[in-house]
Amino acid sequence: MPHVVIVGTQWGDEGKGKIVDVLSRHVAAVVRFQGGNNAGHTLVVDGKKLVLHLLPSGVLRDDCLCVIGNGVVVDPDVLLQEMDRLAATGLTLTPDRLRISQLAHVIMPYHLQLDRLREAALGKARIGTTCRGIGPTYEDKVARRGVRMADLVDPRRLAAAVERVLTEKNGAIAALGGEPLEAGKLVEAYAALGQRLAPFVGDTATELHRIHRGGHSILFEGAQGTFLDVDHGTYPFVTSSSTVAGGACAGAGVGPTILDEVVGIAKAYTTRVGSGTFPTEAQGEEEERLRATGGEFGATTGRPRRCGWFDAPLVRHAARLNGLTRLALTKLDVLSGLDEVPVCVAYEGVEADSFPADLTGVTPVFETMPGWAEDLTACRRLSELPGNALRYVQRVEELVGVPIELVSVGPGREDTILHGDLFTR
Numbered sequence: 001m002p003h004v005v006i007v008g009t010q011w012g013d014e015g016k017g018k019i020v021d022v023l024s025r026h027v028a029a030v031v032r033f034q035g036g037n038n039a040g041h042t043l044v045v046d047g048k049k050l051v052l053h054l055l056p057s058g059v060l061r062d063d064c065l066c067v068i069g070n071g072v073v074v075d076p077d078v079l080l081q082e083m084d085r086l087a088a089t090g091l092t093l094t095p096d097r098l099r100i101s102q103l104a105h106v107i108m109p110y111h112l113q114l115d116r117l118r119e120a121a122l123g124k125a126r127i128g129t130t131c132r133g134i135g136p137t138y139e140d141k142v143a144r145r146g147v148r149m150a151d152l153v154d155p156r157r158l159a160a161a162v163e164r165v166l167t168e169k170n171g172a173i174a175a176l177g178g179e180p181l182e183a184g185k186l187v188e189a190y191a192a193l194g195q196r197l198a199p200f201v202g203d204t205a206t207e208l209h210r211i212h213r214g215g216h217s218i219l220f221e222g223a224q225g226t227f228l229d230v231d232h233g234t235y236p237f238v239t240s241s242s243t244v245a246g247g248a249c250a251g252a253g254v255g256p257t258i259l260d261e262v263v264g265i266a267k268a269y270t271t272r273v274g275s276g277t278f279p280t281e282a283q284g285e286e287e288e289r290l291r292a293t294g295g296e297f298g299a300t301t302g303r304p305r306r307c308g309w310f311d312a313p314l315v316r317h318a319a320r321l322n323g324l325t326r327l328a329l330t331k332l333d334v335l336s337g338l339d340e341v342p343v344c345v346a347y348e349g350v351e352a353d354s355f356p357a358d359l360t361g362v363t364p365v366f367e368t369m370p371g372w373a374e375d376l377t378a379c380r381r382l383s384e385l386p387g388n389a390l391r392y393v394q395r396v397e398e399l400v401g402v403p404i405e406l407v408s409v410g411p412g413r414e415d416t417i418l419h420g421d422l423f424t425r
């Protein structure tokens, strides 16, 4: 059975959570490999909505192991709250259902403070982060002064790790006008969180290898999107992790030779949260309509998402960066009711097989596709789509150059056209 990486091909919020949930019935484990609770993955099952920030989107399948890999940054308080919320709905995650890498870095209170204070200090030049402490935690990881899950679950190691950095952190916090933290209280509170999480923490890389050797499939669940990648994204308006498929190896502890397929998730239009260039951004009523019909408000921060048209050069570049083997097109239903649908097919003066270092000032070249009026939610095969909707899907497939695996036509698990043979070949 294949090992599959799922990544967003745009700026996040492509609907990855739903697709991972749909595909997870075929796999033994779902693994998060980067990011943290800046993500918001929404699942709708039997009409009930569940938003996950840190837990992998396999939680609803009893027989699926959920793994938080070493590449993820973990806010222990948020994780426990998410587990408690799930438990209140009758789903208690036991240590044989959820594993957390002992090497994953911990989001500490000073990371949260610094993220907020720095954004405030940047004023109009702010990145528009989710203020969840993601960037400051990755900075400490690379600077070799981070706190890892192995420290969190051991009060003495935790105290030593905090003592090593707190003077410097408090200096930075005070310089930005924030309230310095007190070591004793911090260690006490976080040691308590560590004790609750301890049964879940271990060597997840070895566990994944065991599953691999047993011949079972693993799904690697990317968060954010390709153009929020710290290397390949629209820098500096990016997140601080490797969101591309290559990140799955380092962030989960598997070698590239075990991966079989990479599925890129693309929304049938484009959205972006936070600052940064967005060549196909719509304006006025057009944007309002996409936002209202698509429910385009951040699952994590509630911020209205910026909305625009499908950008084929962007997704084509994502296909190169991720080595996409299949494409999943989401939220096609949101485009129903438009007379015409613009699609960006090129950037003026930019070769189809190249991509600029900076998208600022790029002029999109639009092609106009005829729209369709019909509701698509009941369609279960491509052949059941109205002619113009089918032509739209086929044009996207042609422009991106990657075969369509599935098309999502509504928020529910069942509102899905499964077209490819990813798990049935």
Ligand code: IMP
Pocket (backbone or CB within 6 Å): 011, 012, 013, 038, 039, 040, 127, 128, 129, 130, 131, 132, 133, 134, 135, 223, 224, 228, 237, 238, 239, 240, 273, 274, 275
């Ligand atoms: P950070 O990841 O909180 O540091 O935010 C950096 C940038 O990534 C900001 O523009 C955020 O809005 C964006 N971002 C982070 N996570 C997500 C996500 O899950 N979906 C969409 N945008 C995100």
